[in-house]
Amino acid sequence: AQHQHTFQRPQQHLESCKWRPPAPRLACAIDETEEQQPVSEAQAPNEETDPQPWPSRWEGPHGCAGRYCLFANKGFARGRGIVAITTTQNVERLKRIEKEEYPPDEKPQPDSPPPYVVAEVEGKGLGLLANKTLHRGDTIMKKTPAMLVHRAFFESVAVAPQSQDALLDSAVALLPPPLRKEFLAQMGGSPSAILATNSFQMDIGSGSGDGHHYGNFPEVSRLNHDCRPNAAFHIGADLAHTTMAARDVDPRTELAISYIDPLLPRAARQQRIRHAWDFACGCALCSSSHKAADKSDARLREIARIEAALADFTDESVTARVLGRLVQLYADERLDASVAGAYTLVALNYNMLGDARSAQRYARLAHEALLVEKGPGHGDLAEMAELARSPRAHFTWRARVRR
Ligand SMILES: C[S@@+](CC[C@H](N)C(=O)[O-])C[C@H]1O[C@@H](n2cnc3c(N)ncnc32)[C@H](O)[C@@H]1O
Numbered sequence: 001a002q003h004q005h006t007f008q009r010p011q012q013h014l015e016s017c018k019w020r021p022p023a024p025r026l027a028c029a030i031d032e033t034e035e036q037q038p039v040s041e042a043q044a045p046n047e048e049t050d051p052q053p054w055p056s057r058w059e060g061p062h063g064c065a066g067r068y069c070l071f072a073n074k075g076f077a078r079g080r081g082i083v084a085i086t087t088t089q090n091v092e093r094l095k096r097i098e099k100e101e102y103p104p105d106e107k108p109q110p111d112s113p114p115p116y117v118v119a120e121v122e123g124k125g126l127g128l129l130a131n132k133t134l135h136r137g138d139t140i141m142k143k144t145p146a147m148l149v150h151r152a153f154f155e156s157v158a159v160a161p162q163s164q165d166a167l168l169d170s171a172v173a174l175l176p177p178p179l180r181k182e183f184l185a186q187m188g189g190s191p192s193a194i195l196a197t198n199s200f201q202m203d204i205g206s207g208s209g210d211g212h213h214y215g216n217f218p219e220v221s222r223l224n225h226d227c228r229p230n231a232a233f234h235i236g237a238d239l240a241h242t243t244m245a246a247r248d249v250d251p252r253t254e255l256a257i258s259y260i261d262p263l264l265p266r267a268a269r270q271q272r273i274r275h276a277w278d279f280a281c282g283c284a285l286c287s288s289s290h291k292a293a294d295k296s297d298a299r300l301r302e303i304a305r306i307e308a309a310l311a312d313f314t315d316e317s318v319t320a321r322v323l324g325r326l327v328q329l330y331a332d333e334r335l336d337a338s339v340a341g342a343y344t345l346v347a348l349n350y351n352m353l354g355d356a357r358s359a360q361r362y363a364r365l366a367h368e369a370l371l372v373e374k375g376p377g378h379g380d381l382a383e384m385a386e387l388a389r390s391p392r393a394h395f396t397w398r399a400r401v402r403r
Helices: 088-101 151-155 161-173 177-184 191-198 266-277 290-311 320-332 340-352 356-373 380-389
Strands: 068-073 082-086 116-121 125-130 139-143 147-150 199-203 212-216 231-235 241-245 254-257
Touching (some): 068 088, 068 161, 082 088, 125 254, 147 151, 147 161, 151 161, 151 212, 161 177, 161 191, 191 199, 191 212, 231 254, 231 356, 241 254, 266 290, 290 340, 320 340, 340 356
Parallel strands (some): 082 147
Antiparallel strands (some): 147 212, 199 212
16 A cells, blocks of 8 residues: 655655545436445444354445445455445455455454543644653554545545445445544544545555555544644555654653655645644644744755755765755754655765765665655665665765766
8 A cells, every 4th residue: 555645756755635525426327326225234233242253254335326336345454344335356456455454364463552541632622642651663553544545435426425424324324333432533524524634645556556544543533733743654555554753752742743745835735734733733833933834934945956956966066064054954944754755865965975885874874864755665665774784885876076
């Protein structure tokens, strides 16, 4: 699974982002209410009391709206469960992923106690607070989705809003009770509003088309937004959403992720947050003085300028001093959760300038940051490992000096 590209920076940064279904709906070509077969709770007897974990078994379709049908697997990912509103082709993909990533003969790791507690956070509703000291790279949580909904289910004019709501209600009813409780406890109210406030875009087709879904991970949904977050996240080919500490965190400190591109200037960040989630960001940077915000925006502009130069092999302004300046700007901006792309560029550019030691140093840092921000499946990892191993054999060696 890959994250949705919402913006493109020089090093092909990928961003996972949250979403909001399009509203208001303008047209409904076909009302498919009649195709709905809402699933009642009565169809799952004894599930509240049954101590046995559910076996992994895909069932459905339990009703359809247009090409999108409801499928459920109460035993998905070694007993966690999942529901999906998607196409039959994508269910086959989910089956393949489960077979490869969650083989039934492999014992699940016992869950270690979470390094956070859920608590009220002033001005933000509930949030997550660290309950111990965390270090950069520590895993905060790793969760598979409770619900996957094909993006076009919300966008297709062939699916009427009533059909959407009926199928979403049925989907919730098919979740195993503990996960259903977690799902319904999320901020939002109705299932569609819960999805609008708390979902991540993900591609379950590895970019091969029609795999674009909204993924809902109820435990992850308690993470509030911060423009300079102390946690980073990625969604892997195993569908799991992993949140990791991006810097050292003291106990009782709130854990937060960025819902948006943190490199946007303050006004654009706030506008995106307002537009997509309808809240005024109360993070420390957004609440800072005009003077501090202006300084931050000036640093972001300088970052953009330098990164454009680094990505242009013909740009002659690139020197070791410029590379050092970029690293300093990221540190000053506290962009600990978004440094992988910058370190990658810096590593490649040191190599292009013929400084093998610095290239190796930043290739190692980029490798570490890619694991935190993008996960072990990211394509640049091999490149950075190669550069760290033998900078002089890398195609970038002295590329700027040779010109
Ligand atoms: C994904 S939920 C996060 C958890 C949520 N606070 C809760 O109680 O479940 C997103 C919602 O949390 C609140 N929120 C998140 N980050 C915030 C921030 N930086 N400032 C103010 N409110 C925030 C907003 O109400 C937003 O719609």
